[in-house]
Amino acid sequence: MMQSVDTLIYAGWVIPVEPEGVVYEQHAIAIDAGKIVAILPNIEATSRYLGRITHRLMTHVVIPGLINTHTHAAMTLLRGFADDLALHEWLTTRIWPAENAFMSADFVADGTRLAIAEMLRGGVTCFNDMYFLPEVAGGVVDESGMRATLGLILLDFPTIQAQNPDEYLQKGRAVYQQYQNHPLIKTAIAPHAPYTVSDAPLQAGAAMAEELNTPIHIHVHETKEEVEQAVAKDKQRPLARLANLGLVSSRLLAVHATQLNPEEIQLLAEHRATVVHCPESNMKLASGFCPVQQLLNAGVNVALGTDGTASNNDLDMLGEMRTAALLAKVVSQDARSVSAAQALTMATLNGAKALGIDAETGSLLVGKSADLVAIDMNELETQPIYNPLSHLIYATSRDKVTDVWVAGRQLLKSRALTSLNIHEVQAKTHDWYMKIAAFMQQAES
Numbered sequence: 001m002m003q004s005v006d007t008l009i010y011a012g013w014v015i016p017v018e019p020e021g022v023v024y025e026q027h028a029i030a031i032d033a034g035k036i037v038a039i040l041p042n043i044e045a046t047s048r049y050l051g052r053i054t055h056r057l058m059t060h061v062v063i064p065g066l067i068n069t070h071t072h073a074a075m076t077l078l079r080g081f082a083d084d085l086a087l088h089e090w091l092t093t094r095i096w097p098a099e100n101a102f103m104s105a106d107f108v109a110d111g112t113r114l115a116i117a118e119m120l121r122g123g124v125t126c127f128n129d130m131y132f133l134p135e136v137a138g139g140v141v142d143e144s145g146m147r148a149t150l151g152l153i154l155l156d157f158p159t160i161q162a163q164n165p166d167e168y169l170q171k172g173r174a175v176y177q178q179y180q181n182h183p184l185i186k187t188a189i190a191p192h193a194p195y196t197v198s199d200a201p202l203q204a205g206a207a208m209a210e211e212l213n214t215p216i217h218i219h220v221h222e223t224k225e226e227v228e229q230a231v232a233k234d235k236q237r238p239l240a241r242l243a244n245l246g247l248v249s250s251r252l253l254a255v256h257a258t259q260l261n262p263e264e265i266q267l268l269a270e271h272r273a274t275v276v277h278c279p280e281s282n283m284k285l286a287s288g289f290c291p292v293q294q295l296l297n298a299g300v301n302v303a304l305g306t307d308g309t310a311s312n313n314d315l316d317m318l319g320e321m322r323t324a325a326l327l328a329k330v331v332s333q334d335a336r337s338v339s340a341a342q343a344l345t346m347a348t349l350n351g352a353k354a355l356g357i358d359a360e361t362g363s364l365l366v367g368k369s370a371d372l373v374a375i376d377m378n379e380l381e382t383q384p385i386y387n388p389l390s391h392l393i394y395a396t397s398r399d400k401v402t403d404v405w406v407a408g409r410q411l412l413k414s415r416a417l418t419s420l421n422i423h424e425v426q427a428k429t430h431d432w433y434m435k436i437a438a439f440m441q442q443a444e445s
């Protein structure tokens with residue numbers, strides 16, 4: 001008997017990510033009420049399912065939605081604002097002064113909308129954000145239909161968000177409560193870094209993460225200087241300090257981690273923590289290299305992030321996977337390091353595990369949410385096709401992403417966004433460019 005479903009997608013290839021490395025040729029995905037109800041050969045799907053909407057993507061590969069596990073979405077308005085500087089100088093002389101000058105609800109809303117438009121067009125269905133005014137970002141995420149985890153930021157010093165650590169946590173709790181029952185939006189406790197948050201608020205943040213059952217999202221061991229300065233000040237490395245304060249656990253998303261000794265890799269593995277690898281940001285700020293293959297060998301969950309566009313300068317997770325795979329081979333001097341399949345797992349399932357949403361997304365399994373991306377392989381640049389997984393990481397690019405679904409809702413249709421008005425996004429971005437460029441000129445004169 002034919003079963004009627006909301007959507008039936010016939011594809012050239014389906015890469016489910018679980019099991020890792022598997023490619024199903026000529027398969028279909030049946031979707032109902034936002035969930036995957038079947039993945040089966042195309043020929044069987046025609047006799048078993050009737051889609052209210054049917055897509056025939058016979059030259060496409062369909063993969064799980066990509067998860068950008070570390071970004072600062074609204075910073076997209078600062079893309080190309082401060083290039084070719086190392087982290088400390090970049091942050092203290094350029095980025096923080098600009099943020100001080102321009103931070104507002106409109107900046108966060110307009111910047112986050114631009115980021116979401118870019119991410120959806122690049123096959124990203126979920127992002128883990130760390131930025132000011134998460135309640136504003138949450139409104140834009142909701143309007144877009146995308147999936148996200150909002151960072152409830154924590155700092156020692158006053159910003160637009162709060163005057164002191166207690167107020168950051170109090171405001172964070174209110175945002176947690178606001179999104180507690182949202183199907184696609186989650187929250188995480190997000191202390192900025194060990195060098196901007198002191199012991200007591202770090203401990204209070206860890207306690208709040210435990211109470212609310214959220215991840216802890218923090219930049220850590222981003223540069224050699226960060227570690228050296230911490231040792232001079234605290235007589236211990238930042239990761240050891242975080243461990244002593246109760247932050248190293250399965251909740252931890254340690255972003256960057258370019259400076260890790262063997263004991264620290266063991267510590268992260270034993271506590272089932274996640275490292276979020278941001279290779280392009282680390283390269284551009286000359287921060288260092290995360291020892292990804294060593295972490296994977298030790299059993300650490302390694303996810304992938306772009307970081308913000310002020311240090312990357314894009315939100316391209318297909319590009320980030322390619323960089324991660326290539327860089328790992330150079331760093332370990334072993335061509336087997338970070339295979340195409342491992343890079344894809346890092347950009348999907350490992351991100352979902354880190355954010356505690358792997359029961360819903362991160363791979364294509366019956367019962368999971370239909371967060372899907374279709375990429376056209378019918379171009380000259382991806383011919384011939386011996387292995388579509390190889391092309392996905394090493395040959396294609398994000399402009400070949402044609403269609404994207406989140407929880408069964410189509411948010412990108414033949415490269416057109418369905419929930420955001422791209423012309424409005426462009427116009428608002430141009431207004432910000434005029435204001436910020438004037439500020440740049442003033443600073444330079």
Ligand SMILES: CSC[C@H]1O[C@@H](n2cnc3c(O)ncnc32)[C@H](O)[C@@H]1O
Nearest residue numbers: 072095130131132153192219307308
């Ligand atoms: C508290 S909101 C986030 C804060 O982080 C800044 N930021 C962006 N990229 C990085 C990075 O690579 N390391 C450290 N801090 C970063 C951003 O500008 C915001 O101020």
Ligand SMILES: [Zn+2]
Nearest residue numbers: 071219307308
């Ligand atoms: Zn960052």
